Amino acid sequence: MSESIKADHSIFDQLSVFGHQKLVYCNDQNTPLKAIIAIHDTTLGPALGGVRMWSYRTEGDALNDVLRLSKAMTYKAAVAGLNLGGGSAVIIGDPRKDKSEAMMRRFGRFIKNLNGEFITGEDMGTNPRDMEYIRMETQYVTGLPETIGGAGDPAPVAARGVVMGIKACVKEQFGTDTLAGRTVIVQGIGHVGEIVVKLLRDENAMVYVSDINEERVRVVAKKYSAQPVSNNSIFDIDADIYAPCALGATVNESTIKKLKCAIIAGSANNQLEDEAVHGRMLMDKGILLAPDYVINAGGLINCYSELMGFSKKRSMQLTENIYDATRNILKLSKQENIPSIEAANKIAEQRIADIKKIKTSY
Numbered sequence: 001m002s003e004s005i006k007a008d009h010s011i012f013d014q015l016s017v018f019g020h021q022k023l024v025y026c027n028d029q030n031t032p033l034k035a036i037i038a039i040h041d042t043t044l045g046p047a048l049g050g051v052r053m054w055s056y057r058t059e060g061d062a063l064n065d066v067l068r069l070s071k072a073m074t075y076k077a078a079v080a081g082l083n084l085g086g087g088s089a090v091i092i093g094d095p096r097k098d099k100s101e102a103m104m105r106r107f108g109r110f111i112k113n114l115n116g117e118f119i120t121g122e123d124m125g126t127n128p129r130d131m132e133y134i135r136m137e138t139q140y141v142t143g144l145p146e147t148i149g150g151a152g153d154p155a156p157v158a159a160r161g162v163v164m165g166i167k168a169c170v171k172e173q174f175g176t177d178t179l180a181g182r183t184v185i186v187q188g189i190g191h192v193g194e195i196v197v198k199l200l201r202d203e204n205a206m207v208y209v210s211d212i213n214e215e216r217v218r219v220v221a222k223k224y225s226a227q228p229v230s231n232n233s234i235f236d237i238d239a240d241i242y243a244p245c246a247l248g249a250t251v252n253e254s255t256i257k258k259l260k261c262a263i264i265a266g267s268a269n270n271q272l273e274d275e276a277v278h279g280r281m282l283m284d285k286g287i288l289l290a291p292d293y294v295i296n297a298g299g300l301i302n303c304y305s306e307l308m309g310f311s312k313k314r315s316m317q318l319t320e321n322i323y324d325a326t327r328n329i330l331k332l333s334k335q336e337n338i339p340s341i342e343a344a345n346k347i348a349e350q351r352i353a354d355i356k357k358i359k360t361s362y
């Protein structure tokens, strides 16, 4: 888990860094679709992961993102105790300008050809409507609207889990898990971030909000009586908790130097630019990191419920367990004097190794 992917390596080299099983390039000039599906590990079950649509600067950036996201899904499902493997997909393009019904349905046909090895759902830049389009072509999709038998938007469940993780860290750092009076910076107030803000404000935390979309900052700050801050100045604020809820890799060499918080806990996947280096740097600085894939697993739990026929109530109950899961990881981190992300990886890898003993692959 500590290796990083180098853009100049061959594709097979890059697949070997994290032990990926399969990579599918989906190209269709008519719709036009350029997508990559990465399947990391199917020991525990079919690979489930969202499809992200983003204006990647280069194809290498898209590949890097999908490899990192799919690996995180394997670990997320493993720690959450779900019978799912890890996979992910990215579509290259601007979701506001380039998306169409035909593109999403064409993407659905690529998933169909994988015969259930990969199941998708929402991620940044995609929504329940897109999942409906994919569903027109394949059954291997989750996050469908409740009106057509799905479990609905996973974001509220993901947000609940994030707040459970925040509470577990607050308990560790401050001795009590009450959020009243704690200060939190939420970076990225989209589907998940906005609900994180709401839940924090419901418990009387003081919340700063930032986003590259200034209109959203204005609207969300007003709606929840939060403090708007510019994206450039978030690391100058003296807050208890930094909650990254946008893109990954925001915790890196330069931001760790500036961070003044006691806790990092948010929904964004792959928050650490380099797990081994930055996990240790945070530990040395006394900043507690809630491993992202542990506390943002609510979205995946909701999708799993959709597959297994669970109710919203059951999803929420399973998501509440994130509090204890986070506490256990922080305990192991302390006992073994290892970064929290390493402790989480150990627990995930142990479960995968145990289940491997009873079956060789999905």
Ligand SMILES: NC(=O)c1ccc[n+]([C@@H]2O[C@H](COP(=O)([O-])OP(=O)(O)OC[C@H]3O[C@@H](n4cnc5c(N)ncnc54)[C@H](O)[C@@H]3O)[C@@H](O)[C@H]2O)c1
Residues within 6 Å of the ligand: 122, 123, 124, 125, 153, 154, 155, 156, 158, 187, 188, 189, 190, 191, 192, 193, 210, 211, 212, 213, 216, 231, 245, 246, 247, 248, 267, 268, 269, 296, 297, 299, 300
């Ligand atoms: N939606 C889910 O159910 C779910 C579940 C688990 C994890 N996540 C992760 O949580 C994160 C957010 O997901 P979402 O569904 O809320 O996405 P979203 O697209 O609804 O919201 C993302 C928000 O971040 C903002 N943003 C983008 N780049 C930014 C930057 N550099 N600085 C500040 N703001 C920025 C966008 O303007 C947008 O408002 C992603 O990393 C996603 O992978 C989402």
